Amino acid sequence: MRLFVALDIDDAIRQRMVGFMESVRGLAPQARWVRPESLHVTLKFIGEKPEDDCEKIKLVLQTIPGKGFELTFRGYGFFPTARAPRVFWIGMETGPQLASLAASIDAGLAAIGVPREEHGHNPHLTLARAAGGSGAPRHQKGDRANRVFQPLQEKLSTLPQPEFGTMRAREFFLYRSRLSTGGSIYSKIAAFPLDDPGTH
Numbered sequence: 001m002r003l004f005v006a007l008d009i010d011d012a013i014r015q016r017m018v019g020f021m022e023s024v025r026g027l028a029p030q031a032r033w034v035r036p037e038s039l040h041v042t043l044k045f046i047g048e049k050p051e052d053d054c055e056k057i058k059l060v061l062q063t064i065p066g067k068g069f070e071l072t073f074r075g076y077g078f079f080p081t082a083r084a085p086r087v088f089w090i091g092m093e094t095g096p097q098l099a100s101l102a103a104s105i106d107a108g109l110a111a112i113g114v115p116r117e118e119h120g121h122n123p124h125l126t127l128a129r130a131a132g133g134s135g136a137p138r139h140q141k142g143d144r145a146n147r148v149f150q151p152l153q154e155k156l157s158t159l160p161q162p163e164f165g166t167m168r169a170r171e172f173f174l175y176r177s178r179l180s181t182g183g184s185i186y187s188k189i190a191a192f193p194l195d196d197p198g199t200h
Contacts, residue, residue: 001054002177003046003189005061005105009125010167013073014039017090017164021127027152031088031128038186041071041092041125043102043172046114053112054174058190060108061174066194069097073125073164076156078149085149089124090164098123101172101194170194 009017018036025033046057072093078085092098102121110116130148174189 001051002048002179003054003057004042004175004177005044005046005172006040006042006175007071007169007172008188009039009041009073010165013165013167017073017125017127020162020164024152024155025128027155028088028128028149030131030148032131032183033128034126035183035185038184039125039127040175040186041098041123043121044105044109044114044117046109054189056112057109057114058174060112061105061172061190061192064101064104064108064192066101066104066172067097068168068170068194069095070166070168071098072166075161076127077124078153079124082153085153086130087126088128088149088152089126090162092123092125094123098169105172 014036017039021033073090074093075091077089077091079087079089099121106117171191171193173191175186176189178185
């Protein structure tokens with residue numbers, strides 16, 4: 001099973017993102033665009049695990065402390081750089097809780113043998129990837145200047161910064177990823193509530 005941990009996003013925000021994607025998709029036809037139902041904020045990529053490990057992972061995730069927090073989605077960018085773009089993403093603004101939650105999940109899963117992240121959490125929401133390219137934010141071997149997103153970059157530079165709205169993260173999820181010909185299909189395996197300070 002290919003597993004990861006992520007936040008889901010509110011439907012109203014998803015619909016705004018879908019409208020934005022539909023308005024610019026034609027400017028990068030060679031890119032692989034994310035399915036609207038697959039939009040999410042990754043907290044931890046776990047990778048391939050045998051089915052037996054799934055219960056152990058769930059038990060760890062149930063112990064992760066955290067409180068609900070606000071997330072605002074606005075702006076965009078390209079990884080690893082605008083000159084050598086491999087990933088087109090939407091930006092996020094939030095307090096320290098998101099990075100803290102990601103770090104707690106990373107530490108908890110490390111205790112059962114899931115490799116730790118080499119870098120700090122880099123919050124973003126992927127909209128499109130250059131065909132064949134990795135979704136990883138940092139420079140990778142083989143990254144080079146390309147024009148996959150150039151018409152898109154030129155168009156976006158003439159438009160105001162896109163705003164997609166603010167939501168409250170109240171839970172996070174363990175997801176399973178299945179590869180298909182049309183791209184990855186994600187399904188939620190389990191939900192883990194975040195304590196909402198407003199409810200105490």
